[in-house]
Amino acid sequence: MCKKLLCIIMIAVVFYGCDDFPFPGTDDLVSDFEVSISDCDAPCAVFFTNLSMNADSYRWDFGDDIFSFEEHPVHIYDSPGEYLVTLTAFMGESMAVSEMRISVFSGVRNPSTLIEYAPHLNSIAIDITEYDDHLYVLTQSSNEGSALIPSLQRINEFAIFTKTGDFVRSIRLPSSWSISDIEANGNSIYVVGSEFGYGFIANVNPVDGSVIDQFNDEGAAENNVYKKVTFIEEGRPFIIGTVFGDRTSAILQKFDEELNVVQVVLNLGIARDLSGVDAKVYDGKIYVAIQEVELSTFTIFEVLESDFLESLHSTRVGGRIGKMDVDETGFYFASFNPTTNVNSIRTLSLELTNSIAGGIPDIGIEHPHPVHLVRHQDETILATSNFITDGVDCNSVSSYLVWSGNLSAPDFSCTLSCEEYETNGFITLSMISDDTNIYSVGFVYEDDDSEKVFLMIDDGDFRE
Numbered sequence: 001m002c003k004k005l006l007c008i009i010m011i012a013v014v015f016y017g018c019d020d021f022p023f024p025g026t027d028d029l030v031s032d033f034e035v036s037i038s039d040c041d042a043p044c045a046v047f048f049t050n051l052s053m054n055a056d057s058y059r060w061d062f063g064d065d066i067f068s069f070e071e072h073p074v075h076i077y078d079s080p081g082e083y084l085v086t087l088t089a090f091m092g093e094s095m096a097v098s099e100m101r102i103s104v105f106s107g108v109r110n111p112s113t114l115i116e117y118a119p120h121l122n123s124i125a126i127d128i129t130e131y132d133d134h135l136y137v138l139t140q141s142s143n144e145g146s147a148l149i150p151s152l153q154r155i156n157e158f159a160i161f162t163k164t165g166d167f168v169r170s171i172r173l174p175s176s177w178s179i180s181d182i183e184a185n186g187n188s189i190y191v192v193g194s195e196f197g198y199g200f201i202a203n204v205n206p207v208d209g210s211v212i213d214q215f216n217d218e219g220a221a222e223n224n225v226y227k228k229v230t231f232i233e234e235g236r237p238f239i240i241g242t243v244f245g246d247r248t249s250a251i252l253q254k255f256d257e258e259l260n261v262v263q264v265v266l267n268l269g270i271a272r273d274l275s276g277v278d279a280k281v282y283d284g285k286i287y288v289a290i291q292e293v294e295l296s297t298f299t300i301f302e303v304l305e306s307d308f309l310e311s312l313h314s315t316r317v318g319g320r321i322g323k324m325d326v327d328e329t330g331f332y333f334a335s336f337n338p339t340t341n342v343n344s345i346r347t348l349s350l351e352l353t354n355s356i357a358g359g360i361p362d363i364g365i366e367h368p369h370p371v372h373l374v375r376h377q378d379e380t381i382l383a384t385s386n387f388i389t390d391g392v393d394c395n396s397v398s399s400y401l402v403w404s405g406n407l408s409a410p411d412f413s414c415t416l417s418c419e420e421y422e423t424n425g426f427i428t429l430s431m432i433s434d435d436t437n438i439y440s441v442g443f444v445y446e447d448d449d450s451e452k453v454f455l456m457i458d459d460g461d462f463r464e
Helices: none
Strands: 005-015 034-035 045-049 057-059 074-079 079-093 094-108 113-117 122-131 134-142 154-161 167-173 177-185 188-195 198-204 210-217 225-233 236-243 251-257 261-268 275-283 285-291 295-303 311-318 321-328 332-336 342-348 356-359 373-376 378-387 396-403 412-415 425-435 438-445 451-458
Touching: 034 094, 045 079, 057 094, 122 177, 134 177, 134 451, 154 177, 188 210, 198 225, 198 236, 198 275, 225 275, 236 275, 236 285, 251 285, 261 311, 285 321, 295 332, 311 342, 332 378, 373 396, 373 425, 378 425, 378 438, 396 438
Parallel strands: 122 425, 122 451, 177 225, 396 425
Antiparallel strands: 005 094, 034 045, 045 074, 057 079, 079 094, 113 451, 122 134, 122 438, 134 154, 154 167, 177 188, 188 198, 188 225, 198 210, 225 236, 236 251, 251 261, 275 285, 285 295, 295 311, 321 332, 332 342, 342 356, 373 378, 378 396, 396 412, 425 438, 438 451
């Protein structure tokens, strides 16, 4: 695993010597500088730009017993730590001082590093997305026993982390939202779910959590819910929704930039399980998966020049679906067979033909959680969470299995150890990847039956 240093610039505090003048005159001595960090791998190179006024010499103190008298120096920090950088500007016998605090965090993480986060009494991580090189983890909590918040009222928040697992801050979202999915796109994070019995979609400011636009589908049947959001074009979302009535049917809706409905495609299938809905975009097409009674339906949609959707092809396969992914090699999805209690990875061609199944040995699943799948560096990563009832201290475990070639059997696997992490169990609820790592979120059971959010960062190898 690569070892990296992540540099975060903190707040700059500027001092102007003995005189306090927020608006200096043209002849006043001013010390000021800014910092640009480029490719902050170990060692961390920091570029300093001197913005001082009316100075004839300078002295830099980088906070690590290293000094410089250059005007625009470059300094390398070899070790993690917090450093106070001081620039002293001189003009004759006068001097002015400015300071900036720089924190250098170690980016070194072992495989399967687990970060726990407990914002409230009972918290779970429902979903995760990436925005501006940070991880946005959607957490949902119940704040039992609070005098300010009624018992079991929902608390929705984004917990923001760096990609090395350092917590940055949290952002509160409306408590009336029951959220199914989040997705970063453009300058917003899109949220879908249900509110007051109707499906909704909203785009949220990732800085403060304020709602930019929101659409509630009150024209549909009551108790409908939006389950999944995806994009072909920036700012123009597609959602998969389910409508309850005499039967639970699935719909595909397209929106414009202001979240007005452009098109609704009805009767994608009869959704047996609300968790069995997913959608991915590849090569300008939308791949939609709907779990029906004992079959799963997959459909490809194309956006025509008229800006409307057209169904290209549809197929059905046996088993219940979890998550799916698409790349140039084909269409991958996680599947669960309730008869044999076997999870598997299956693949179809991009035209939804030539199905291949890869089985995981029977592990005695009871009340299975949906399985989650990502493609990462030409490998297929599957996460599955299982409740355990027989003779084990854990009440649940999450396992990660990796295929790099033939899907007949995984190349290797690992399981989060309840003994190692001193918990009652793990449930993985969402997973994403980038060029470097796999990021999984969910919750852990504590000994007192409370729940905490977990964020697991892995280099994708999973070999200890």
